[in-house]
Amino acid sequence: MTDVVWLIPAFPLFGFVLILLFGRRLGEPLVGYFATAMMVASFVVSVGAFFDLLAMPEEERANIETLFSWVPVSSLQVDLALLADPLSITMCLFVTGVGALIHLYAIGYMHGDAKFSKFFLYLNLFALSMLLLVLGENLLVTFLGWEGVGTCSYLLIAFWHTRESAATAGKKAFITNRVGDWGFMLAMFLAFSAIGSVSYGALNEAAEAGELATSTATGIAALLFVGAIGKSAQLPLYVWLPDAMEGPTPVSALIHAATMVTAGVFLLTRINPLIEVSADWVPTLIAWVGVITAFFAASVAVAQNDIKRVLAYSTVSQLGYMFLAVGTGAYVAAIFHMVTHAFFKALLFLGSGSVIHGMHDEQDMRRMGLLRKLMPVTAITFIVGWLAIAGVPPFAGFWSKDEILLFALARSPALYVVGLVTALLTAYYMTRQVVMVFFGEARWESHAEEHGARGDFRPHESPALMLLPLVVLAGASIVGGGIQLPFSDATHRLEQWLHPVVEFGEAEIEGTWANDNKYLLLVLAAVVTLVGIAVAWMVYQRRRLPVVEPAVLEQAWYYDRAITDAVGGPGRQAFEATSWFDRNVVDGGVNGVAWSLRNAAQELRKPQNGYVRASAGIIGMGAVGLLVWFVVVRGIL
Numbered sequence: 001m002t003d004v005v006w007l008i009p010a011f012p013l014f015g016f017v018l019i020l021l022f023g024r025r026l027g028e029p030l031v032g033y034f035a036t037a038m039m040v041a042s043f044v045v046s047v048g049a050f051f052d053l054l055a056m057p058e059e060e061r062a063n064i065e066t067l068f069s070w071v072p073v074s075s076l077q078v079d080l081a082l083l084a085d086p087l088s089i090t091m092c093l094f095v096t097g098v099g100a101l102i103h104l105y106a107i108g109y110m111h112g113d114a115k116f117s118k119f120f121l122y123l124n125l126f127a128l129s130m131l132l133l134v135l136g137e138n139l140l141v142t143f144l145g146w147e148g149v150g151t152c153s154y155l156l157i158a159f160w161h162t163r164e165s166a167a168t169a170g171k172k173a174f175i176t177n178r179v180g181d182w183g184f185m186l187a188m189f190l191a192f193s194a195i196g197s198v199s200y201g202a203l204n205e206a207a208e209a210g211e212l213a214t215s216t217a218t219g220i221a222a223l224l225f226v227g228a229i230g231k232s233a234q235l236p237l238y239v240w241l242p243d244a245m246e247g248p249t250p251v252s253a254l255i256h257a258a259t260m261v262t263a264g265v266f267l268l269t270r271i272n273p274l275i276e277v278s279a280d281w282v283p284t285l286i287a288w289v290g291v292i293t294a295f296f297a298a299s300v301a302v303a304q305n306d307i308k309r310v311l312a313y314s315t316v317s318q319l320g321y322m323f324l325a326v327g328t329g330a331y332v333a334a335i336f337h338m339v340t341h342a343f344f345k346a347l348l349f350l351g352s353g354s355v356i357h358g359m360h361d362e363q364d365m366r367r368m369g370l371l372r373k374l375m376p377v378t379a380i381t382f383i384v385g386w387l388a389i390a391g392v393p394p395f396a397g398f399w400s401k402d403e404i405l406l407f408a409l410a411r412s413p414a415l416y417v418v419g420l421v422t423a424l425l426t427a428y429y430m431t432r433q434v435v436m437v438f439f440g441e442a443r444w445e446s447h448a449e450e451h452g453a454r455g456d457f458r459p460h461e462s463p464a465l466m467l468l469p470l471v472v473l474a475g476a477s478i479v480g481g482g483i484q485l486p487f488s489d490a491t492h493r494l495e496q497w498l499h500p501v502v503e504f505g506e507a508e509i510e511g512t513w514a515n516d517n518k519y520l521l522l523v524l525a526a527v528v529t530l531v532g533i534a535v536a537w538m539v540y541q542r543r544r545l546p547v548v549e550p551a552v553l554e555q556a557w558y559y560d561r562a563i564t565d566a567v568g569g570p571g572r573q574a575f576e577a578t579s580w581f582d583r584n585v586v587d588g589g590v591n592g593v594a595w596s597l598r599n600a601a602q603e604l605r606k607p608q609n610g611y612v613r614a615s616a617g618i619i620g621m622g623a624v625g626l627l628v629w630f631v632v633v634r635g636i637l
Contacts, residue, residue, distance in 0.1 A: 002053060004045065005082050005084040007041075007042070008045050008131055011038040011039070011042045011045070012039065012042060012128040013124075014038060015035050015120075019120055019121045023120070028116045029107050031116065032110070033107065034120075035120035035121075035123060036100060036103040036107065040096075042092070042096040042127070042131070046093050046097075049084055049089050053084065053085070053089060054497075061085055062084070063083075063084045064081050064083055064084075064201075066079045066137075068080055070141075078140050080141060081136075081137035082137060082141075083137040083201075084135070085501060087134075087266070087269060090339070091266055092131060094338075094339055094342045095130055095131060095134065095258050096127070098346050099130075099258055101350075101469035101472055101473060102346060102469065103250075104465065105465070106250035109249060109466060119159060122155050122159070123156075123250075126149060126152035126153075129145045129148025130149050133145025133146055136200075137199060137201070138200060139187070139188045139198040139199075143184060143185070143188065146231065149260045149263065153177075153255055155170070156248075156254075157247040157255075158171070158247070168243070168246075169243035170247075173240040173243070176237055177240065179237055180228070180230015180231055181230065183223040183224065183227040183229075184226075186223045187227065190220050194220070200270055200271070204271065204504075207274045208277075210277070212274075212277065214277065217274050217277045218278040220271075220274060221274050221275045221278040221282050222285075224267055224271060224274075225282070228268050228323075232265055232319050234264075234323060235289060235292060235293045238297070239560050239563060241261065242312040244312065245306065245309055249353030249356060250350070252349045253345075253346045253353070256311070256315040257341065261315060262338050266338075268326045269326065269331045269501070273505050276329075276504060283326075283328070287323070287324050287326075287327025287328050287412075287415055288327070288415070289320075290324035290327055291321075291408070291419055293323065294317045294318070294320025294422045295317075295421065296317075296320075297317035298422045298425035298426055298429065300313045301314055303553035304429075305365050306363050306364060307352045307356065307363050307368075308352050310433050311345070311349055311352060313556075318341050318345065320422075321401060321419070322334045322337050322338055322341075324408055325403075325408075328404075328407040328412075328415065329505060329506060329507025332484065332495045333400065333484075337400035339494075340396035340477070341400075343396060343476040343477045343480045344384075344397055345389070347382070347384065347385040347388075347470060350470055351378055351382035354378040354462040355371060355437060358374070362444070365433065365436040365437055368437045368438075368443060368444055369438075369441050369444065370438070370439065370441060371437055371438050371459055374458070374459045375438075379438045381470040381471060382434065382437075384478060385474065386430050386433070388477040388478070390426055390529055391526070392526070392530070393526050397477075398525070399484065400484070406486075409513075409514040410512040410515065423525060423528055424532040427530075427532025427536070429536070431536035431537055432540050435537065440541060486518055
């Protein structure tokens with residue numbers, strides 16, 4: 001199947017084209033089922049490619065399919081080529097698998113929407129872009145998908161654009177990501193100038209062979225890290241992601257769980273040999289940006305009241321863990337957490353959508369409570385997602401998060417402490433969310449009139465079409481950790497699978513105190529998680545401890561507001577001054593030269609009236625001028 005890896009993006013492309021041409025004719029729900037079928041077909045091909053690679057010797061687990069010569073310009077020769085190797089196929093498996101479940105869920109969630117067909121048009125285009133991103137054999141093909149998911153995120157986040165908040169959120173995501181894209185583009189230019197190619201193979205081979213100067217490798221890695229910060233929503237560019245909640249819930253699940261936000265982690269893992277030979281400050285910076293972002297976002301999540309906004313900050317925090325893993329050389333752990341996160345975060349977002357659906361579009365958790373009795377399937381599956389993200393053993397999130405903390409401790413005790421405190425906060429804010437939504441008192445009864453229900457407002461369970469993906473994802477969140485367990489080499493399945501890709505960059509922690517005491521650290525991580533759960537339970541369920549939700553945390557440390565004030569105040573004035581300078585100085589200078597030349601030409605044109613006398617006069621003046629030159633000027637010289 002690796003020989004037909006092009007079919008993986010081809011199916012969503014086919015879906016996009018057919019929905020574009022015949023989407024309105026197909027109508028609801030057929031267009032939704034068709035778009036979902038395209039994702040299922042891509043998943044089937046991905047599974048086939050996985051087994052094909054698995055049957056090959058480790059050193060042969062890479063296949064490049066060149067579709068055509070894309071940019072044949074002098075020494076710049078770039079093919080539209082796809083790379084099927086353990087990393088890209090791993091990405092394809094959960095992008096298409098989780099993506100297909102989200103597509104199926106969306107059929108029920110978007111029922112009755114006037115733009116039902118257009119929604120699935122965008123979803124298939126988004127999937128196509130993400131698959132190009134992860135399958136690209138070179139930076140330029142990846143950048144094509146990179147820009148594609150950025151454009152689609154704008155279209156999907158602002159899908160309900162008649163709401164000002166949604167339109168603003170879409171623009172915010174698009175503009176913020178352009179900052180990161182600047183870094184990506186400069187990295188491509190530097191790579192081509194250094195080795196004459198933008199191919200990952202050529203770039204990584206040059207790094208492994210020592211053919212790249214440390215300064216060059218550092219520059220490329222640092223610039224790609226800038227791109228990763230924007231796409232994967234790390235400080236200081238995380239601000240677009242919480243506002244992305246304005247899009248429909250399936251969009252939140254697709255962007256935050258299995259696709260767009262994981263692109264930065266994938267990119268850094270793909271270039272791990274380059275990071276390995278760069279200056280020491282590059283991986284250190286990646287690790288600290290990741291762990292600080294993880295802590296920052298977790299602290300903000302403890303005071304949010306919108307059910308989706310809590311999960312948005314949770315996504316930022318979990319992505320921070322993945323960057324922490326990359327910075328400490330734990331590339332397998334980063335991908336491991338990316339996979340488990342795709343399961344439990346998609347589950348939590350779709351579960352929140354089920355709650356919003358059952359609550360008649362209510363998203364404020366202060367107006368919920370005791371929903372487990374009226375929405376039992378949603379409640380049970382959401383609780384599974386809670387236990388997985390909180391890190392309760394043996395759920396998937398426990399194993400992946402613990403492996404990241406293990407490498408962090410081996411690299412720096414300070415990184416480990418911040419990561420462990422973040423794990424405590426994660427358990428706390430997720431327990432707070434579960435209690436406020438599914439336990440406690442039924443606070444929704446007092447808000448019935450606001451929904452126009454005249455007292456008979458009552459939450460209800462979602463239809464089976466929306467519940468089936470929840471059940472599947474809940475199962476994956478329980479057993480997903482089995483792909484990488486810490487007990488022996490035989491249980492390191494993901495590590496063995498990814499070994500050809502990360503062999504050069506993966507950190508070695510054998511013999512460190514952390515590795516020698518990993519079972520003790522497992523117990524410590526579990527205890528910290530249980531403490532976070534217990535404290536939140538005492539605060540919000542038992543009400544034996546005071547509620548502490550500072551305004552500074554509710555307002556995200558005022559970081560977003562500070563950016564808004566800066567851009568809307570001094571920033572706007574600077575932009576207007578720049579516009580004035582461009583309009584009056586730059587354009588004014590060009591226009592002034594043109595005006596002067598035009599007027600001079602008009603004056604010179606006046607004697608050229610076609611009369612013989614005028615022409616003879618001009619000739620005579622020229623002759624006199626020459627005579628003066630030769631007699632007077634030349635004589636003086």
